[in-house]
Amino acid sequence: MKRNKLTLIAVLLSGSLLFSSCVGSFGLFNRLSSWNQSLGNKFVNELVFLALNIIPVYGVAYVADALVINSIEFWTGSNPMASVGDVKEVKGENGNYLVKTLENGYSITKEGETASMDLIYDKEANTWNVVTEGEATPLVKMNDDNTADLYLPEGKTMNVTLDAQGMLAARLAVESNQMFASR
Numbered sequence: 001m002k003r004n005k006l007t008l009i010a011v012l013l014s015g016s017l018l019f020s021s022c023v024g025s026f027g028l029f030n031r032l033s034s035w036n037q038s039l040g041n042k043f044v045n046e047l048v049f050l051a052l053n054i055i056p057v058y059g060v061a062y063v064a065d066a067l068v069i070n071s072i073e074f075w076t077g078s079n080p081m082a083s084v085g086d087v088k089e090v091k092g093e094n095g096n097y098l099v100k101t102l103e104n105g106y107s108i109t110k111e112g113e114t115a116s117m118d119l120i121y122d123k124e125a126n127t128w129n130v131v132t133e134g135e136a137t138p139l140v141k142m143n144d145d146n147t148a149d150l151y152l153p154e155g156k157t158m159n160v161t162l163d164a165q166g167m168l169a170a171r172l173a174v175e176s177n178q179m180f181a182s183r
Helices: 002-019 027-037 042-054 057-076 164-182
Strands: 087-092 095-102 105-110 116-122 127-132 135-142 147-151 157-161
Touching (some): 147 164, 157 164
Antiparallel strands (some): 105 116, 116 127, 135 147, 147 157
């Protein structure tokens, strides 16, 4: 009887891994790797890397991500390792931007300025919205049929497929609207 339970548990765990098609963000493993890379020069990084492989910290972090954290991320839609409050610097063609991770999106501020723009995900409506000066404007709505509704200027909506062809069509629509607006 005990062997049957163990076999059933093994089959269920294998099935959850094999059939979930979840290639998650591996937040725990990547955070550990980033920490190691921030320690100092390449020799210190290599020594810590070797030590964390001899004491199987990297292996445990990878397995924990693969079996638990990525499965949670797949089934709930949220990553338990997401770092709310983390700020990253992103270099753009018009200067540097600070991107702060929020619980439901991101806050983007140009370096040296106080005004920010927030990208907020509304889980109920399944939309990404841009919020500036307290006013929310929808950007994109994810649909259940593997398409997305892209909200264009002038109140127009464009339905695109979530593949390379749909992304190309969306890029062309956005770029043509930018060119029209700049004239």
